[in-house]
Every structure is written in structure tokens, then in C-alpha cells.
Amino acid sequence: MVERHPLLDALSHLILILGVLMVAFPLYLTFVASTHTTSEIVQAPMTLLPGDQLLENYSTAWNGTRKGTGSKAPVAQMMVVSLVTALVIAFGKIAISLLSAFAIVYFRFPFRMFFFWAIFVTLMLPVEVRILPTYKVVSDLGMLNSYAGLTIPLIASATATFLFRQFFLTVPDELVEAARVDGAGPMRFFKDVLVPLSSTSIAALFVIQFIYGWNQYLWPLLVTTEENMYPVVIGIKRMISGGDAQTEWNIVMATALLAMIPPALVVMLMQRWFVKGLVDTEK
Amino acid sequence: MEKRVVFRSSWLPWALLAPQVTVIAVFFFWPAGQAILQSVQQSDPFGTSVEWVGLENFRNLWNDPTYLASFYTTALFSVLVAGLGISISLVLAVFADRIVKGALVYKTLLIWPYAVAPAVAGVLWLFMLAPSVGVVSYWLRVLGVDWDPLLNGRHAMTMVVAAAVWKQISYNFLFFLAGLQSVPKSLIEAAAIDGARPWRRFWTIVFPLLSPTTFFLLVINIVYAFFDTFGIIDAATEGGPGKDTSILVYKVYYDGIKAMDLGSSAAQSVVLMVIVIALTVVQFRYVEKKVNY
Numbered sequence: 297m298v299e300r301h302p303l304l305d306a307l308s309h310l311i312l313i314l315g316v317l318m319v320a321f322p323l324y325l326t327f328v329a330s331t332h333t334t335s336e337i338v339q340a341p342m343t344l345l346p347g348d349q350l351l352e353n354y355s356t357a358w359n360g361t362r363k364g365t366g367s368k369a370p371v372a373q374m375m376v377v378s379l380v381t382a383l384v385i386a387f388g389k390i391a392i393s394l395l396s397a398f399a400i401v402y403f404r405f406p407f408r409m410f411f412f413w414a415i416f417v418t419l420m421l422p423v424e425v426r427i428l429p430t431y432k433v434v435s436d437l438g439m440l441n442s443y444a445g446l447t448i449p450l451i452a453s454a455t456a457t458f459l460f461r462q463f464f465l466t467v468p469d470e471l472v473e474a475a476r477v478d479g480a481g482p483m484r485f486f487k488d489v490l491v492p493l494s495s496t497s498i499a500a501l502f503v504i505q506f507i508y509g510w511n512q513y514l515w516p517l518l519v520t521t522e523e524n525m526y527p528v529v530i531g532i533k534r535m536i537s538g539g540d541a542q543t544e545w546n547i548v549m550a551t552a553l554l555a556m557i558p559p560a561l562v563v564m565l566m567q568r569w570f571v572k573g574l575v576d577t578e579k
Numbered sequence: 580m581e582k583r584v585v586f587r588s589s590w591l592p593w594a595l596l597a598p599q600v601t602v603i604a605v606f607f608f609w610p611a612g613q614a615i616l617q618s619v620q621q622s623d624p625f626g627t628s629v630e631w632v633g634l635e636n637f638r639n640l641w642n643d644p645t646y647l648a649s650f651y652t653t654a655l656f657s658v659l660v661a662g663l664g665i666s667i668s669l670v671l672a673v674f675a676d677r678i679v680k681g682a683l684v685y686k687t688l689l690i691w692p693y694a695v696a697p698a699v700a701g702v703l704w705l706f707m708l709a710p711s712v713g714v715v716s717y718w719l720r721v722l723g724v725d726w727d728p729l730l731n732g733r734h735a736m737t738m739v740v741a742a743a744v745w746k747q748i749s750y751n752f753l754f755f756l757a758g759l760q761s762v763p764k765s766l767i768e769a770a771a772i773d774g775a776r777p778w779r780r781f782w783t784i785v786f787p788l789l790s791p792t793t794f795f796l797l798v799i800n801i802v803y804a805f806f807d808t809f810g811i812i813d814a815a816t817e818g819g820p821g822k823d824t825s826i827l828v829y830k831v832y833y834d835g836i837k838a839m840d841l842g843s844s845a846a847q848s849v850v851l852m853v854i855v856i857a858l859t860v861v862q863f864r865y866v867e868k869k870v871n872y
Contacts, residue, residue, distance in 0.1 A: 305677070305678070307674075308675075309678065311670065311671070311674045312671060312674055312678070312685045315667075315671045315685075315689060318745075319688065319692055319745065319748065319749070320691070322703040322704065322707060322745065323691065323703075325706070325707060325714060326703055326706070329706065341714055341718075342712065342714050342717075344714070392598040392599045392602070393599065395596070395598065395599070396596050396598075396599040396600075398595055399591075399592040399593075399596045400592075400596075401582055402585055403585055403586055403587075403588065403591065403592035403595075405592045408592075411600060414600070414603060414608075415599060415603060418603050418607045419859055420852070420856045420859050421607050421608075421611050421855070422806055422855065424806045424809065424828045424831070424832075424851065425614070425848050425851040425852045425855060426607070426610040426613075426614050426848055426852075427832055427835055427836065427848070428614070428617075428835040428836070428841065428844055428845070428848070429609075429611070429614050429617070429845075429848075430610040431836075432610070432613070433609060433610055434606075448602060449606040451602055452599055452602040452603045452606070452607060453599075457599065465582070469584040472582075472584045472586075473584055476584075482586040482588060482591060483591075507693070510696065511695075511696035511698075511699075511810075512696075513696060513809065513814075514809050514810065514832070517813070518836065529696045529698050529699060529810070530698075532698065532702055532814075533698055533702065533813065536705075536814075545712060548702065548706075549706065552699050552702055552703060555699055556695055556699060559694035559695075559696075560691060560694040560695075562694070563691070563693060563694045564687070567687070570690075571757075574750065574753060574754075575754075575757065
């Protein structure tokens with residue numbers, strides 16, 4: 297710092313602590329609510345200290361053995377659906393974008409730039425602006441309530457393709473020449489040179505796309521009508537039905553906390569790539 | 580920019596592009612085309628009769644007070660989300676940038692909400708602010724506020740804005756922090772030598788240098804408020820009470836899926852497409868210039 301300001305330093309910590317409290321309070325409350333019985337929660341005001349129902353609530357949620365209103369799908373199964381969906385979306389986006397960027401940068405063929413722009417323009421067509429017709433296509437193809445329906449329509453990625461294209465353009469041409477001299481074909485070059493060189497971009501994209509896939513809401517809401525294909529984010533919403541007093545908030549909150557853990561772990565453990573991913577994908 | 584050295588193959592590039600191009604053709608361009616086509620047609624919910632109506636669907640939208648109300652709701656919602664989200668994150672980032680000790684701890688604690696799904700964020704805030712069980716509702720009542728987001732539209736709007744801002748703070752914070760770290764230290768030192776106090780230095784040096792980041796975040800936050808908050812709205816209020824939190828995306832969903840009004844929903848989709856295209860153009864035309872300041 298330029299100069300010492302003990303007062304300003306104290307103020308900085310104070311404001312940041314307030315910020316952290318504001319950010320953390322809903323999460324803390326979720327945890328507290330997930331450790332009480334339903335009747336303890338509905339007594340206003342709810343206590344702000346953890347209770348003793350932690351194991352009961354989480355096992356009830358995990359196994360789907362609760363009794364109240366709304367969906368009763370077990371969280372264990374919904375977590376599997378979410379995990380498979382998020383992984384397929386993340387790896388799928390990375391794989392098809394790597395291939396498209398490779399084709400566009402390293403080959404010359406008719407309509408090359410047309411395809412590049414066609415992929416790029418999909419940025420302007422998010423699911424939200426074509427809800428009904430996309431639903432109709434998926435339903436005509438018989439992909440409702442399937443992993444294919446949950447993932448394939450979301451797998452195209454303009455940002456990832458653009459990112460890999462930018463990166464490939466910075467890869468020195470000498471590497472291609474060297475590979476040629478050594479007798480390597482295009483796919484060998486792709487597999488042994490380009491993909492390893494792209495590993496940090498791949499890690500960064502993986503973090504962002506995993507969270508994107510895990511947190512999907514509108515799309516699974518449209519294509520899943522059966523409980524056994526609900527991702528966990530949909531499952532939580534389906535547990536809340538009727539008046540807010542009838543909802544079993546303790547189980548809902550246990551489910552919410554479980555639903556947050558995988559993406560939060562990815563952000564925490566891969567923080568460096570997460571920040572890189574955010575910055576890269578928004579350029 | 581082009582590569583000088585390329586590979587030769589007549590079929591390989593097509594095969595490499597095939598997966599992505601198939602997906603975008605089937606799930607992006609075909610449905611988008613359908614939306615545009617349906618927006619100039621009128622059909623009954625069972626698809627038995629289709630009639631060409633030109634721009635009538637758009638005229639109906641324009642004359643529909645609930646659609647105009649939804650426009651107003653969306654505008655209010657996005658201004659509040661972008662304004663509050665950006666201001667709060669800027670304050671946090673400025674103070675986090677000053678601190679040497681514990682900066683990483685604060686950063687780690689503040690980026691958490693990014694990982695929370697919008698729908699889950701909606702549920703958490705609903706739980707805090709629901710009239711009967713909510714802890715914060717209880718406090719508000721103690722303070723004399725007759726809090727009920729299930730009946731009062733303003734309260735419902737406050738709730739969804741709070742949830743949306745809460746979720747977006749981490750994102751804004753990270754970008755502001757990166758922006759602040761790229762402000763040259765020499766400028767700050769020079770101003771300090773000239774006798775400028777921290778407050779003055781912020782407004783005359785740091786804030787102007789941050790303006791590209793701020794502008795970029797403004798666009799991103801508006802896009803976020805328009806399109807990515809569907810989960811928050813659906814989980815917390817379902818567009819209610821009445822239609823008081825029914826933003827445009829929620830209305831498209833509701834009219835198309837729940838009310839099965841194909842023509843109107845398609846016309847609304849086309850309006851949204853125009854909005855996305857406009858926002859994307861703004862983002863790329865003006866944001867690209869941010870790199871060299």
C-alpha cells in the first residue's frame with residue numbers, strides 16, 4: 297500500500313466481514329434448518345443454532361423416505377442424474393469444441409468461415425428464447441426423460457469453440473511442421489500435441505461447464521416429467537408444494553445443501569482454473 | 580488471423596465439425612426458425628389448424644397490458660440487480676484489494692455463491708423471507724414491517740432481487756478484483772505524493788480506469804437478470820403474486836408451456852431474440868475495446 301492507514305485497514309476488514317456474513321448467512325441458515333425437525337423450524341423465530349437431527353434429516357432426504365407433500369424421489373438418485381448430466385455436458389462441450397476448433401484452424405475447406413460464424417451465432421440463441429420449438433424437437437425425437445434429452449441439446453458451445461480457436465492460433469506453426477517431418481498425421485498431431493497444450497484451458501472450461509450443467513433448471517424442467525430423471529435442482533423445487541408451512545423445510549434444506557456440495561467442491565478445489573475459466577469464457 | 584501451415588484432407592474437417600454442426604442445426608437453428616415461423620402464424624393448441632396472420636401476434640403483444648407490464652417488471656428487475664450487484668461488489672473488491680493479510684480467505688469465502696444453482700438460491704431466499712417460517716421475515720415484523728412476499732408484489736420483487744444479487748456478487752467481485760489489480764501502482768503513488776487522499780484517488784484514478792470493467796459487468800449483469808434468473812423466479816415466487824415478478828423469460832415459459840398459446844409465445848421468443856442479439860452486439864462492439872486502456 298501507498299501509505300499506512302490503520303483506521304482504513306480496520307474499516308476494510310469490517311466491510312469485508314459484513315460482506316462475508318451477508319454471503320454466508322443464507323448458507324448457514326440452510327445448514328441450521330437441515331439439522332432440526334419440521335416442527336422446530338415452523339416455530340417462529342427459528343433457532344439459529346444447529347439441532348440434533350442432522351443424520352436423520354440427511355438420511356431421510358438421501359433415501360427419499362419422507363412422508364409430507366410434494367415429490368419424494370430419493371436425493372441419492374437425483375444426485376446421480378445431476379452428476380451424469382453435468383459430466384456429460386462438460387466433457388461433451390469440451391470434446392466437440394476442440395474438434396470443431398481444430399477443423400476450423402488447421403484445415404482449408406469450403407464454407408469454413410460460414411461454419412465458424414454459425415457456431416458463433418448460437419451465443420445469441422439461448423434456450424430461453426426458443427423454449428417451445430426446442431422442446432418439440434426433443435419430444436419428436438423421443439428424447440424426453442432421457443440422459444440424451446438432458447444433455448445433447450446443451451452440448452454445443454460457441455464460447456468453448458471460440459476459446460480453443462483463439463488458443464490454437466497462438467500455437468507455433470513449427471510444431472505442425474515438426475509433426476509432419478516426423479510423419480504424424482492430423483489426428484496424431486491433435487491427440488499428442490494440441491490437446492496436451494490445451495490442458496489448462498480444458499481444466500478452466502471444465503470448471504465453468506460443470507457448474508453450468510449441474511445448475512441447469514429451465515431445460516430439465518421441460519424435458520423431465522418422471523421423478524427418476526429429475527436432477528437434484530428440479531427435485532428441490534418439486535418438494536415445495538402447498539403452503540410454506542406444510543413444506544418439510546428441514547428435508548428441503550438438507551437436499552439444498554447436498555445439491556450445493558459438488559459444484560462448490562469443484563469451485564474450491566479448482567479455484568485457480570475457475571477464475572481463469574470465468575475470465576476466458578467472457579472475453 | 581490464419582495459419583500458414585495446414586493439413587490436407589478432403590473429408591476429415593467435415594467429420595470433425597459434424598457433431599457440433601449437427602447439434603446446432605437440430606437444437607438451435609431449426610427451433611429458432613420454427614419460433615420465427617410460428618410468430619407469424621396462429622394455431623390452436625392441438626396443431627389441427629394453422630393460419631397465416633402476419634404481424635398480428637406482435638400487434639397483440641404490443642396491445643397486451645400484461646406483456647407491457649412484464650417489460651416494465653423486467654426492466655425494473657434488471658436495473659436493480661445490475662445496480663445493486665455492481666455497487667456492492669465494487670465496494671467489497673475495493674476493500675479486498677487494500678488488504679494484504681487474509682485477502683485470500685475473504686476471496687474464497689465470497690466466491691461461494693457462484694456455485695449455487697439459481698433455483699437453489701431462490702429456495703434459500705424464500706426460506707429466509709417466507710411469511711410464516713422465515714427468520715428474516717420474523718425480524719422484519721419485529722421492526723414493524725408487514726412483510727409478506729406471497730401477497731405483496733413489492734416484497735416479492737425485493738426477495739427475487741436479493742436472491743439474484745446475492746448469487747451474482749461473487750462473479751462481479753472477481754472481475755472487479757482483477758480490474759483493480761491491473762491499475763498501475765505508480766499512478767496511485769504519484770497521486771499520493773501529490774497529496775491526494777484515498778477517497779480522492781479512488782474517484783479520480785481508480786474508478787475511471789475501472790470503467791471498462793464496470794461497463795462489461797453492466798452488460799453481463801443485464802444479460803444475467805434477463806435470462807439466467809428464471810430458476811430464481813420460478814423457485815421463489817413462480818412469477819407471483821399475480822404477475823408482479825413475471826419477467827419476460829418467465830412469461831414466455833408460462834404462456835408457451837402452461838397456457839399453450841403458441842403464437843403469442845413464439846412472438847415473445849422473437850422479441851427476446853432481438854434483445855439478446857442487441858445485447859451481444861453491444862457486448863462485442865464496446866467490450867472488446869476494454870483491453871487497451
